[in-house]
Amino acid sequence: MEIVNLKLYNFRNYEKENIHFSSGINVFQGENGQGKTNVLESIYYLLTGKSYRVRREQELILWGKNEFHLFGDFSAYQRSLSLESHYLDHRKIVKINQVPCKKLSDFVGTINVVFFSPDDLMMVKGGPVERRRFIDLHITQMYPRHVHLLNAYNKVLQQKAALLKSSIQSSKASNIEIWNEQLLDFGSKIIRNRWHYTQILSKKSQEIYSQLSSGKEELAINYIALGHQNIEKALKEFPKMLEEKMQQEMERQIILVGPHRDDLNYQINGKSARLFASQGQQRSIILSLKLAELEAIFKEKGEYPLLLLDDVLSELDIFRRDYLLEFIQPINQVLITMTSAEKPSKKIKSLFQVDKGHVGRIH
Numbered sequence: 001m002e003i004v005n006l007k008l009y010n011f012r013n014y015e016k017e018n019i020h021f022s023s024g025i026n027v028f029q030g031e032n033g034q035g036k037t038n039v040l041e042s043i044y045y046l047l048t049g050k051s052y053r054v055r056r057e058q059e060l061i062l063w064g065k066n067e068f069h070l071f072g073d074f075s076a077y078q079r080s081l082s083l084e085s086h087y088l089d090h091r092k093i094v095k096i097n098q099v100p101c102k103k104l105s106d107f108v109g110t111i112n113v114v115f116f117s118p119d120d121l122m123m124v125k126g127g128p129v130e131r132r133r134f135i136d137l138h139i140t141q142m143y144p145r146h147v148h149l150l151n152a153y154n155k156v157l158q159q160k161a162a163l164l165k166s167s168i169q170s171s172k173a174s175n176i177e178i179w180n181e182q183l184l185d186f187g188s189k190i191i192r193n194r195w196h197y198t199q200i201l202s203k204k205s206q207e208i209y210s211q212l213s214s215g216k217e218e219l220a221i222n223y224i225a226l227g228h229q230n231i232e233k234a235l236k237e238f239p240k241m242l243e244e245k246m247q248q249e250m251e252r253q254i255i256l257v258g259p260h261r262d263d264l265n266y267q268i269n270g271k272s273a274r275l276f277a278s279q280g281q282q283r284s285i286i287l288s289l290k291l292a293e294l295e296a297i298f299k300e301k302g303e304y305p306l307l308l309l310d311d312v313l314s315e316l317d318i319f320r321r322d323y324l325l326e327f328i329q330p331i332n333q334v335l336i337t338m339t340s341a342e343k344p345s346k347k348i349k350s351l352f353q354v355d356k357g358h359v360g361r362i363h
């Protein structure tokens with residue numbers, strides 16, 4: 001899967017820019033704060049409908065403007081495909097080959113993408129939100145209907161939260177039970193999906209991590225559903241937990257049971273990575289996970305996704321960098337950002353200079 005051409009209008013610090021890419025490795029070089037990451041972010045946004053960095057689209061609009069517009073020409077399975085994303089007045093309009101799409105799931109997963117940035121370290125040391133976001137974004141690319149489930153589940157959460165906070169006490173418990181039924185239905189499906197895809201990623205990242213640590217350390221990744229590592233146990237207990245916690249939920253006015261509180265647990269040699277992993281081990285975990293994601297997509301889709309590496313090479317030691325560069329050899333196209341201080345390898349196909357929201361081709 002490849003990007004052939006990208007046009008940006010009023011996106012971040014780009015007023016108007018047009019970039020032609022090559023197959024193979026494309027490097028974007030420039031000083032700090034010139035707009036290298038913004039190029040990768042725009043591509044990720046086009047392909048997933050989400051920014052990798054912010055939750056509000058408003059932040060993506062060039063300051064002082066009221067809309068942004070992105071156009072990308074892609075190729076996959078020897079076919080070309082154009083995607084367009086227009087954000088105006090808090091509304092998002094997405095088109096595939098000029099035809100408007102009604103739902104995010106109509107286009108997400110058409111062209112797959114893996115984004116790897118230094119901020120990914122938050123997936124180890126940060127809170128569970130980042131880890132749930134990672135697994136949900138991965139599932140969405142493999143199985144776009146997961147978006148419907150998440151949306152439906154979030155709507156139920158909102159309704160239930162409003163009910164818990166409302167001052168009307170009569171029939172409150174029976175109304176909560178109605179929402180709990182839906183929470184159980186959508187929530188169980190989300191748990192199954194997350195568990196299934198975590199299993200796949202876990203197996204592959206375990207292999208990669210073992211190679212990165214020369215067989216000295218073992219990585220284990222588990223999805224923890226409702227506090228349980230055993231998914232069947234979690235699903236069996238789910239209805240009982242909803243019932244048991246109802247009183248407490250009404251008193252505290254928060255939703256205590258459901259996959260919105262679940263987590264991914266990384267362990268190295270049986271010890272929690274969140275608590276004990278060194279910087280180097282954290283980087284190896286993320287590298288293993290991202291490469292596992294590449295392989296998982298390749299296995300399921302038959303083509304490698306587009307790989308976006310945002311300033312990660314300078315963060316890795318020589319061994320891990322060489323491992324990564326070797327691993328990505330068979331990938332059709334990789335876009336890499338780096339600062340001007342770094343020396344791009346001879347293997348690159350295209351080199352671009354990024355300067356104050358302009359991209360110029362060096363070769």
Ligand SMILES: Nc1ncnc2c1ncn2[C@@H]1O[C@H](COP(=O)(O)OP(=O)(O)OP(=O)(O)O)[C@@H](O)[C@H]1O
Nearest residue numbers: 012013032033034035036037038059060061062063
């Ligand atoms: N909505 C926006 N409108 C205009 N400019 C913006 C907007 N959002 C961010 N910027 C600008 O974009 C620039 C940051 O771009 P980006 O993150 O792509 O930098 P970079 O070249 O990757 O830098 P680094 O090497 O430091 O990571 C900053 O100068 C920032 O002020």
